[in-house]
Amino acid sequence: MWVTNHFRTAGFWGFGMGSISFDNALGVHERALHLRTQRAAVLANNITNADTPGFKARDFDFRQVLASAKSESSQLAMKTTQAGHLAAATGGIAGGIDMQYRIPLQPSLDGNTVDEQFESAAFARNALEFGASFRFLNGKFKSMKLAISGK
Numbered sequence: 001m002w003v004t005n006h007f008r009t010a011g012f013w014g015f016g017m018g019s020i021s022f023d024n025a026l027g028v029h030e031r032a033l034h035l036r037t038q039r040a041a042v043l044a045n046n047i048t049n050a051d052t053p054g055f056k057a058r059d060f061d062f063r064q065v066l067a068s069a070k071s072e073s074s075q076l077a078m079k080t081t082q083a084g085h086l087a088a089a090t091g092g093i094a095g096g097i098d099m100q101y102r103i104p105l106q107p108s109l110d111g112n113t114v115d116e117q118f119e120s121a122a123f124a125r126n127a128l129e130f131g132a133s134f135r136f137l138n139g140k141f142k143s144m145k146l147a148i149s150g151k
Helices: 002-009 022-026 029-048 062-074 116-149
Strands: none
Touching (some): 029 062, 029 116
């Protein structure tokens, strides 16, 4: 009973027939998982190209991108109402993320800026934070399941 009342008072129930608003219930965590997945791909690409001459390591500031995703979600989204409308342009990789080049701690002679140890540590940390976000969302879904079933 507490879970159901908690969800109602916290604003998790949508309007109308008692449906759940996943945007309110999950917040920005869904976007955070998506960003963590994208960052893992970027870091894996850096590690893969550690021996490629002239390769420039890239990354993005997770906190900054997540903060901009939070502010964008609070604004009205663009909507095409006619076939002639054009989609909004976004820069960077999927989702409008602005990629940045990593500044190497010790430049290599062949122009490669990948530091394998640094990239591996960043990849491991990103994987840990992905797991934490996933467990958090899993707990949210378990709570919603309890609220729906009335247990």
